[in-house]
């Protein structure tokens with residue numbers, strides 16, 4: 079088994095944290111995204127999406143999606159359960175995880191990629207080039223403000239974003255908040271519930287994975 083990784087990128091970090099929570103160790107192979115290694119013929123042969131993470135199984139099959147990879151590990155190493163333990167818990171966690179992805183992770187990605195000078199024409203990851211849209215970066219920044227507000231409210235109702243226990247939704251949310259720091263967006267000081275949770279999740283050993 080092998081995980082194609084990039085130490086500095088937020089997407090593979092989500093998988094590394096998930097693995098650390100489950101105490102699973104697998105070999106990592108660094109892909110140098112900064113210097114365009116993902117566009118070389120070698121990596122294109124690994125995934126036509128030209129993104130990391132990619133999990134290569136021992137029989138050569140590959141998984142190229144963050145949640146797909148995490149779901150696979152949840153099935154083969156069910157404990158600790160990070161997608162929930164009961165039908166209701168699983169449904170709630172799936173919904174919150176998807177919301178954190180959509181309104182957190184993708185909003186930050188859009189804000190970052192549509193405003194960073196070094197990513198001209200690379201407004202989306204993947205094999206196709208797309209021009210940056212300044213208005214999209216601006217709109218995404220206001221979505222991130224709403225994301226912080228709603229997270230703070232959710233964390234007033236439960237210890238973790240999708241309920242009383244740490245789950246994959248917390249990983250998506252924490253990595254999204256950290257990623258927002260790249261564009262100098264951080265939760266307001268008065269979002270105290272969000273800060274309390276951030277301190278708790280950032281101090282888990284998995285956060286350093």
Ligand SMILES: N[C@@H](CCC(=O)N[C@@H](CS)C(=O)NCC(=O)O)C(=O)O
Nearest residue numbers: 087088089129130142143144203204
């Ligand atoms: N298919 C991936 C996409 C992950 C993704 O966007 N990865 C970024 C790193 S955070 C990437 O590989 N970017 C390559 C690039 O910018 O060219 C997923 O599971 O969501």
